[in-house]
Amino acid sequence: MQSIVIVDDETIPRKIAEKALKDKYVVSAYADARTALSELTVTRPNLLLVDLHMPDMDGYAILNEIRQLEDHELSNVPVVIMTSDDDAKNEIKGFDLGAYDYIRKPLLPDVLIRRVDRIMKGEETLKHLEKKAEIDILTGLLNRSASIQQINENLKMRRESGLLLMMDLDHFKLVNDRYGHEMGDKVLSLVANTLKKFVRSDDVLGRIGGDEFVIFYRGFWKDEALQERCEEICGAVKRVVAETLQTSKMQFGISIGVSSSPKNGLDFLSLYQKADEAMYHVKSGGKGGYFVYNEDDEEEKAEANIISLESIQKRIENRDFFPGAYMVDYNDFCSIYHFIKRSGERGHIPVQMVLFTVEESEDVDRRGLEERMQAFGELLSQTIRRGDVVVRCSNKQYMILLVGTEKENSLIAIDRVMQKRSEEEKRKYPIHYEINTLIS
Known part of the structure; x- marks a missing residue:
């Protein structure tokens, strides 16, 4: 009442x-x-x-x-x-x-x-x-402006200890590229619901950017409790994303940067800048974890930003991380194209460009076409060799770069892709392709 x-x-x-x-x-x-x-x-x-x-x-x-x-x-x-x-x-x-x-x-x-x-x-x-x-419409969490306002009000009114957790999903762009934006939205919504389990009624939880989330915890936290909470969040997010995408091969997770009040600031912007810097160390150190900002310990921060050559090599050579070809957006593809062309010409490495175009039949609806295009992109990235590059260049086309492949062998690779399509797909969504030898 x-x-x-x-x-x-x-x-x-x-x-x-x-x-x-x-x-x-x-x-x-x-x-x-x-x-x-x-x-x-x-x-x-x-x-x-x-x-x-x-x-x-x-x-x-x-x-x-x-x-x-x-x-x-x-x-x-x-x-x-x-x-x-x-x-x-x-x-x-x-x-x-x-x-x-x-x-x-x-x-x-x-x-x-x-x-x-x-x-x-x-x-x-x-x-x-x-x-x-x-409210953020997609996730039901506080949006950016409301999150900032509530956190600032907490800091201004209570003037007490608190923690700001800045969180960013790892490899989220790959979710959109490989599974489509509809699946990306679903992942964001599920991650938001997962994060709700880790906040109390007087804490603040919001989505402040595309795949960025923030939590403000009131009160003082011991190091052990903070470590346990961050590890729980990382594990829970990793599980829910893997279950949603039905894959354990791709390491989707979350990186967390932590700052504290009053030590690192008494307003959102100050805490955000410190937490963002801490999160950068997690990202540069391999992603999927947490780091607490500590301006008094520069050596510790530097160590978090150093990765051994052996560790880097293992990550690059880990075939489970990026199975098949690399799926990139158009801007990245343009940069890769010029790099491969220049390197190939110097090293006399053959490179083939293949353009796939889907021909619409009369009984195909737009939504059905989009679903099949996404499925075909997934098929390309999984079938073409690791090290080759795939890009979607229009609503009906994909292009691939086959590096170190003569034209005759590229036909074998293309045939392997086509054979994996069902007869119904071939009938409803016929595909033709063109091959251009970039470097012979």
Whole structure:
């Protein structure tokens, strides 16, 4: 039930207002303004009815003090001034200070009830719209602006210890490239639901970018507890992504950078910059883990950013990590094309370019075509040799670069791809190809 606070030093109008509203609302009535203000954090009203003329503190002073509260919710509560004064200048002054409305005295119960009902309904609608504006539609989490605002409010009001976890999905671009954006959206939604399991009601969880998430934990955390929590998050995200994509070969996971308040800052931006720097060390160190920012330990940070040559070589040679050909976007493909062409010409390495084009038949719908194009791209990347390159260059075309392959052998590779297509696919989505020898 919504609540109302009434502040009026006159007994009769205070009693009239309380009696008229108590059947529909939780009503707290005060004769003293100071007492009413001191108990706002307890009553937390949805509306204040304040008398304009009172001996110790008038309605303007109450209004001004409320608007300066650090509690965002209380500082924005609607304040309605009750007065028998019909001076327009006083009314303008009240509106300038942030009054929501005026109600004339003497109070008429039926008019008062209807006026308050209208205000409450309007505020309810406004709060609903504000809530919708704060939510990321895809994941249901707080969006970037709402996350920043709530974290800053926590830091400003409470001035206590806290942790900021900056999280970024590893290899997420590969999910979109290989499985399509619809699957990418599904992964983001599932990751968001997974992260919800690791926050309390007074923590802040939001999506602040494409595949970037943030958690603000209130209070002090011991190193062991933080380590356990980060490892739990990493493991849970890795499992849910692997189960969704039905693969254990590709190492999709999450990298976490951690900063702490007040040590690393007292506002979101300061903490974000430190956490982002910590996350960079995880990314550069191989991804899939966490790192706590510590500006007093430069040696430790440097070590986190160093990878042995043996470790790098193992990652590059790990055939499970990128099975088949490399699937890249068009901009990357252009860079790779020029590099391969230049290197191939110098080393006399043969390179073949193959363009596959899907021919639409009359009974094919656009959605079906897109699904088959994504499936064909997956088939190419898994069938063509590791080290070759695949790119989707239009809504009906894929191109591949076959490195170190003569034209005759490239025909064998193409035939291997075509043989893996079903008869129905060949009938509904016939494909023709063109071969161009880039370097012979």
